[in-house]
Amino acid sequence: MRSLAAALFLVLVANSFMRSAEAADPYTVSGIVVDLTRETSAIARKEAIEIAHVQAFERLFKRLSVSNKSADFPEINYLIAADHTAGFKIDDEVTSETRYAAKITISFVPERVSNFFQEYRIQFTDKQAPSVIVVPVLAWAGALSLWQQNNPWRTAWTFLDTYDGLTPVMNPKGDLVDVGSLSPYQAVNQNSQRLKAISARYGAAGVLLAQANYRVDFETGNPVLEVAAEVLGGGPDLGRFKYVKTGAAGSSLEAMCREAAFAVMNELDAVWKQKSSSLNSGKKSVLLADFELKSLSEFGDVRLRLDASSSVTRHELVSLSKDRARFRIYFDGTPEEVRANIAEQNMDLVPSDPGSQVKWVLIAAPKRSKR
Numbered sequence: 001m002r003s004l005a006a007a008l009f010l011v012l013v014a015n016s017f018m019r020s021a022e023a024a025d026p027y028t029v030s031g032i033v034v035d036l037t038r039e040t041s042a043i044a045r046k047e048a049i050e051i052a053h054v055q056a057f058e059r060l061f062k063r064l065s066v067s068n069k070s071a072d073f074p075e076i077n078y079l080i081a082a083d084h085t086a087g088f089k090i091d092d093e094v095t096s097e098t099r100y101a102a103k104i105t106i107s108f109v110p111e112r113v114s115n116f117f118q119e120y121r122i123q124f125t126d127k128q129a130p131s132v133i134v135v136p137v138l139a140w141a142g143a144l145s146l147w148q149q150n151n152p153w154r155t156a157w158t159f160l161d162t163y164d165g166l167t168p169v170m171n172p173k174g175d176l177v178d179v180g181s182l183s184p185y186q187a188v189n190q191n192s193q194r195l196k197a198i199s200a201r202y203g204a205a206g207v208l209l210a211q212a213n214y215r216v217d218f219e220t221g222n223p224v225l226e227v228a229a230e231v232l233g234g235g236p237d238l239g240r241f242k243y244v245k246t247g248a249a250g251s252s253l254e255a256m257c258r259e260a261a262f263a264v265m266n267e268l269d270a271v272w273k274q275k276s277s278s279l280n281s282g283k284k285s286v287l288l289a290d291f292e293l294k295s296l297s298e299f300g301d302v303r304l305r306l307d308a309s310s311s312v313t314r315h316e317l318v319s320l321s322k323d324r325a326r327f328r329i330y331f332d333g334t335p336e337e338v339r340a341n342i343a344e345q346n347m348d349l350v351p352s353d354p355g356s357q358v359k360w361v362l363i364a365a366p367k368r369s370k371r
Helices: 002-021 041-064 078-083 110-119 152-162 176-181 184-188 192-201 253-276 296-308 335-345
Strands: 028-037 085-095 099-108 132-140 143-145 206-216 223-232 240-246 284-292 312-320 324-332 347-351 360-364
Touching (some): 041 078, 041 099, 078 085, 132 152, 132 192, 143 184, 184 192, 184 206, 223 253, 240 253, 284 296, 296 312, 296 324, 296 347, 335 347
Antiparallel strands (some): 028 099, 085 099, 132 143, 206 223, 223 240, 284 324, 347 360
């Protein structure tokens, strides 16, 4: 029985890792489950697809909107949703004489969705944060748990494959390589070399160190879960987030951990969207910048840093030689504003020499470790 539980846990982690690692299209909403019974299956199918369109557009709106207040959201109907739809795909379809059930994925047209937000003057962003790998350490009964299968804090994060935000978080496999790469004590002490190694293994921009402390309040007898989370070793600078959950006597630790994991994700997503919002600045700009290459690894590093800069909406490689990379950088605001933003990634833009083909030179100093 124990071996079966262990096998199921590993399958759950593996599936969660694979889904989290997928490159997500912010304008595609998947996993809409419909199951209707009507006079005929044809009627049920038509109504189910209409319902799926409305649900998908509502999810898309919440995903991209900076505000999390439902009062700010306009009422969505099928005609609105369909008018913004690029196409849809149906999986796991089941029909009978009167029943229709399916799982539906719907894609929307970015330009139409953008116009919709602007029409209602709602602040939004469609820029996805660089992926990070979660390291969930639980302090419980005087011990630290990380890779153990009975760590409910680690298990809680495997449920996040269905999270519908712009801050993708990957779950590590927790195999022997991970166990040998990082101990819970090295994690809480923020051993930069070990954290960087596990981040590199999964191709992540950084590590989300999520520390949870479980205790019982001796005065009330109620369980308390205290969480501190922050992104380390690269990736977006989203600050340090703290969360405290006090449960009723007899509350399930597993349920408290799941609630805390979603709370962390919601906070990270909210901070990222606020920083990368397309309406934080009224002006969209583009510039050309040269970056001097000393090694090929620097090229990949500077691209990751640009990805992690919230004001950079996208960047393109214009040319590449053995000693120089030229980037076209799209950003919100003015060059001075983007300079202040990329400084978070220890980079700068400085004016180029007179007579140069481009106006700017991109400089990337060695990354500072976050402690």
